[in-house]
Amino acid sequence: MTVSGLERLVHAGKPFAGQRVGLLTHPAAITSDGRHAAHALLDAGTDLRALFGPEHGVLGTAQAGESESAATDSSTGLPVYDTYNHSVEHLSGMLAEARIDVLAVDLQNAGARFFTYESSLYDALAAAAMVGVRVCVLDRPNPLGGQAVAGPILDEAYSSFVGRAPIPVRHGMTMGELGGLFAARLGVEAPEVVTLAGWDPARLFSATGLPWVPPSPNLPTPISALIYPGTCFLEGTNVSVGRGTTTPFELLGAPWLDRGFAERLRAAEPAGIAVREAYATPAFDRYAGQLICGAQLHVTDPEAVDPLTVGVTVLCALRDGWLGRLRFRDKHFDLLAGSDRLRTALNKGCSAEEILDEWREPARRFAEVEREPYLLYARDGEC
Secondary structure: OOEOHHHHHHHHOOOOOOOEEEEEEOOOOEOOOOOEHHHHHHHOOOEEEEEEEOOOOOOOOOOOOOOOOOEEOOOOOOEEEEOOOOOHHHHHHHHHHHOOOEEEEEOOOOOEOOOHHHHHHHHHHHHHHHHOOEEEEEOOOOOOOOOOOEEEEOOHHHOEOOEOOOOEEEOOOOHHHHHHHHHHHHOOOOOEEEOOEOOOOOOOHHHOOOOOOOOOOOOOOHHHHHHHHHHHHHHHEOOEOOOOOOOOOOEEEEOOOOOHHHHHHHHHOOOOEEEEEEEEOOOOOOOOOOOEEEEEEEEOOHHHOOHHHHHHHHHHHHHHHHOOOOOEOHHHHHHHHOOOHHHHHHHOOOOHHHHHHHHHHHHHHHHHHHOHHHOOOOOOOOO
């Protein structure tokens, strides 16, 4: 079984002795027996002074693109600072106000570049350097494993809170490993990392033996997290990704689609996926209260699924069948993709294989060269 950085730290005894500590965290930061990181650290004698919340908040009650307002945590009595999508200067002011020596970061990422916890770590490193606060990452597994690397690499001109650094969508790194890469890019001191024990980068989250706590309200299961790096591209279109249903990122649809969408996806035979014609009425988000028609992607073999292939297959099916109805929210779609190249390729009529082939060599080079100095866990075979 995999042992998280948090659990290793508290079992070692007296974590951060003599230091005033802040904790950037959320509900998925738990021990194997379900204790939240804040309580685990307090019980171990840590001088924990403040909590810092990312997107969705410390309690995880906020929806996508939202956070919980600053308050006092009712469970611990500690002050809570809302860090979501603030400037580095604002974040540095929060750290200074909290009067801490160390910022511990315990965030379960989703393994995709546009998941904002990675940007929260990037900005926290920059802000902490401004005020002389050390950063310590309590590492957790990448739920997609650490072997496969795929998808487009961010063009620096498209840097945003859904992607700060030039890395692929599926980067195959943990938060601890990303911390080293981000620090080098920023030119700041690398964070201390309390590493995982027993993690096999070749396996998905289900092999860790750890309990799954949704890192976002819309990633309720490891399967939704597996599909997310591919179907999240649709957030930049006028197609629903299933927010407001019980199967976000697995159920895709729109009022203007018909059963032909599922038929096209089924004909493409994406590996590890069975496609079902599906209908739903989202309770919130896009097309809330409206009947949508589309498809549900049922994962039949998680090890065979390549989410980037799935995502591009879906986009090509939408373009080929509903060119007059599909719309790109150009700026947001391009920020998710990391440039305008994916949108341009789709508009030019490029096939899914042509698009995927363009990504392969840059992703291979990133895996074998650019990320190599920052890996903390051995990888076997090809990425």
